[in-house]
Amino acid sequence: MASTFFTTLDITHYPNSLNLKHHHQNPFTFISPRKPTKPTLFYCNSSKKPDISQDPQKQNPSLADQLKTLSTTTLSDTPPQNTTQLLTKPKSIWVNPTKPRPSVLNLQRHQRKTYSHNPQIRDLKLFSKKLNECQDSEDAFLNVLEEIPHPPTRENALLVLNSLKPWEKTMLFFNWIKTQDSFPMETIFYNVAMKSLRFGRQFQLIEDLANEMIENGVELDNITYSTIITCAKRSNLFDKAVEWFERMYKTGLMPDEVTYSAVLDVYAKLGKVEEVMSLYERGRASGWTPDAIAFAVLAKMFGEAGDYDGIRYVLQEMKSLGVKPNLVVFNTLLEAMGKAGKPGLARSLFEEMVAAGISPDAKTLTSLVKIYGKARWARDALDLWQRMKSNGWPMDFILYNTLLSMCADLGLQEEAEGLFEDMKGSQHCKPDSWSYTAMLNIYGSGGNVEKAMGLFDEMSVENVAINVMGCTCLIQCLGRAKRMDDLVKVFESSVERGVRPDDRLCGCLLSVVSYCENDDDLDKVVSCLRKSNPRLVSFVKLLGKSEIGFEKIKGEFKEILNNTEVEARRPFCNCLIDICRKRNLDERAHELLYMGTIYGLYPGLHTKTPEEWRLNVRSLSVGAAHTAFEEWVGTLTAMVSRQEPLPELLSASTGAGTHKFSQGLANAFESHVNKLSAPFRQSEEKAGVFVATREDVVSWVQSKVPSLS
Numbered sequence: 001m002a003s004t005f006f007t008t009l010d011i012t013h014y015p016n017s018l019n020l021k022h023h024h025q026n027p028f029t030f031i032s033p034r035k036p037t038k039p040t041l042f043y044c045n046s047s048k049k050p051d052i053s054q055d056p057q058k059q060n061p062s063l064a065d066q067l068k069t070l071s072t073t074t075l076s077d078t079p080p081q082n083t084t085q086l087l088t089k090p091k092s093i094w095v096n097p098t099k100p101r102p103s104v105l106n107l108q109r110h111q112r113k114t115y116s117h118n119p120q121i122r123d124l125k126l127f128s129k130k131l132n133e134c135q136d137s138e139d140a141f142l143n144v145l146e147e148i149p150h151p152p153t154r155e156n157a158l159l160v161l162n163s164l165k166p167w168e169k170t171m172l173f174f175n176w177i178k179t180q181d182s183f184p185m186e187t188i189f190y191n192v193a194m195k196s197l198r199f200g201r202q203f204q205l206i207e208d209l210a211n212e213m214i215e216n217g218v219e220l221d222n223i224t225y226s227t228i229i230t231c232a233k234r235s236n237l238f239d240k241a242v243e244w245f246e247r248m249y250k251t252g253l254m255p256d257e258v259t260y261s262a263v264l265d266v267y268a269k270l271g272k273v274e275e276v277m278s279l280y281e282r283g284r285a286s287g288w289t290p291d292a293i294a295f296a297v298l299a300k301m302f303g304e305a306g307d308y309d310g311i312r313y314v315l316q317e318m319k320s321l322g323v324k325p326n327l328v329v330f331n332t333l334l335e336a337m338g339k340a341g342k343p344g345l346a347r348s349l350f351e352e353m354v355a356a357g358i359s360p361d362a363k364t365l366t367s368l369v370k371i372y373g374k375a376r377w378a379r380d381a382l383d384l385w386q387r388m389k390s391n392g393w394p395m396d397f398i399l400y401n402t403l404l405s406m407c408a409d410l411g412l413q414e415e416a417e418g419l420f421e422d423m424k425g426s427q428h429c430k431p432d433s434w435s436y437t438a439m440l441n442i443y444g445s446g447g448n449v450e451k452a453m454g455l456f457d458e459m460s461v462e463n464v465a466i467n468v469m470g471c472t473c474l475i476q477c478l479g480r481a482k483r484m485d486d487l488v489k490v491f492e493s494s495v496e497r498g499v500r501p502d503d504r505l506c507g508c509l510l511s512v513v514s515y516c517e518n519d520d521d522l523d524k525v526v527s528c529l530r531k532s533n534p535r536l537v538s539f540v541k542l543l544g545k546s547e548i549g550f551e552k553i554k555g556e557f558k559e560i561l562n563n564t565e566v567e568a569r570r571p572f573c574n575c576l577i578d579i580c581r582k583r584n585l586d587e588r589a590h591e592l593l594y595m596g597t598i599y600g601l602y603p604g605l606h607t608k609t610p611e612e613w614r615l616n617v618r619s620l621s622v623g624a625a626h627t628a629f630e631e632w633v634g635t636l637t638a639m640v641s642r643q644e645p646l647p648e649l650l651s652a653s654t655g656a657g658t659h660k661f662s663q664g665l666a667n668a669f670e671s672h673v674n675k676l677s678a679p680f681r682q683s684e685e686k687a688g689v690f691v692a693t694r695e696d697v698v699s700w701v702q703s704k705v706p707s708l709s
Helices: 063-072 121-133 138-145 154-163 167-180 187-199 203-216 222-234 238-250 257-269 273-285 292-304 308-321 327-339 343-355 362-375 378-391 397-410 413-425 433-445 449-461 468-480 484-496 503-513 519-532 534-543 550-562 566-582 586-598 622-641 666-675 694-704
Strands: 606-608 612-616 649-653 689-693
Touching (some): 121 167, 154 187, 187 222, 203 238, 238 257, 343 362, 362 378, 362 397, 433 449, 503 519, 534 566, 586 622, 612 622, 622 694
Parallel strands (some): 612 649
């Protein structure tokens, strides 16, 4: 969505403070020695160091003093999840050529015991069907058991046990067999029971049976361990899977290929990459030829980290071993290519798959559309859609909605409308809430208010629920069109239909406040915002009170940020700066920029090399970009006045904007630069980049401050 709220900001805080006060009628006049009324930003580090030799306390501050500053600039946040860096090159395993290769797996699948022909099989099959269809209570099951047509011999019991479907009934029959004491309970009975429990993902019961086998001296064979490990994997109990795999080795039993591949997947999901590659190479050294499933595990592992070198290693290994990828492997590799940011290679891989005679499924096509959308390859995505229709490739909800979302991201309104009509004509993929949301996003971004409102009314008629994102898109569109009555109507209707305003919606309303032209419109928007976040409304009013000091504003702002989702904090600060600029509260705007900086909301605003200093405002709102530019040139002015060195080139980057409906920041930024008569001019080589030489800046500052000439 092209809105103020959804822009991402990057601003870096440089801790040096500058004794300058902002006078926005003439913001670049060097003023000294008046003490500033608020902290100011200093973006360019001076080579001079402050003299603290006269103050021993400053030389050796106490720990409490050091932590005091840190505590005032730290926001609450959830701890990041532990991640493991994947190795791009597998760790080599040394093999002594004078000794036989140590085996780590059994290259032959464990042979299952065969059943002898049972002449009573027909009667027992009918009896098993009765057990499967009886009520789920234990009493009902035991009543049917009394009708067993033949004595529960070993062969009869195995046949019935293997025919039961619900795991609960499997356990009831298994326990009943043990009470009959007609024959010893062998490994095969436990294996059959565990297989049924695995379908039900009842790992704890499987582990209990395994421990029972150990206590009773019943052998655990390869199938037993394989069932335990694969059930733990399916139940996402990865630590348990590793534990039983290690116990298997301690007994001297070698896992077969299926178990080995399952454990590779477990280690990969645990992020234990070195263990994965060690297992892989040890298996290869034992003569193991991995199958497509094992390679899919490796591809997914490297893809999760976007490790292209690892993905390439997988492809080379498959080619060298003559293993042909199946559909699952191709899907995994495509997802990996997307995460690695390789759309061209993903396209080549897809064409290779089609050429190999493998038809893509909906998952394949969805992955490819996401990759094209992320890379902004609109033509390739739309060509793919045409191929889907002509070849009759499968289309599902997720694929349709992914295509619509891509059209929304790229501003492809006509193409999206065609897709949307296709969905309406489909028997199985009628538009749902997310489909309508994508269309609201497209119409809202393009300012097509009438179509957006028509779609909103259609959702009510078709009884399609509106979600918070769709409401946000529509409100942003109505706000820009200055249709505040419709905005209030949409907000109240959405809340009545179950939408719970979140920080995204609050940020959207806050952005609308920033361009309200009159008090009547302002009151209407504020009334909606008050119902969503009353504390935010109170803070906006606080910003307009000149008697309120900086420390009070800072404390309130910190509390608001701590109660805001992390991804919404920067947009909130952006919108608040825009509101201050709109109300001519420029001093407050600079204070907010400073606070946003010390709270870490704006990393990366500045980049510095010996040859060039750049101000990066491409992801800022207009008001925030203007404020950041004023801070920057104020610092440059001070440096020139102190005769400190500047690089040869200074530049500001606004970005060119690739979205069809993008308003772009370059025009607004250029207008502001011209208003200030700053010497920055649009670069002829790079769109959205404004450049000035060191001589231009020095000459301009001297013209603004004649005493420096």
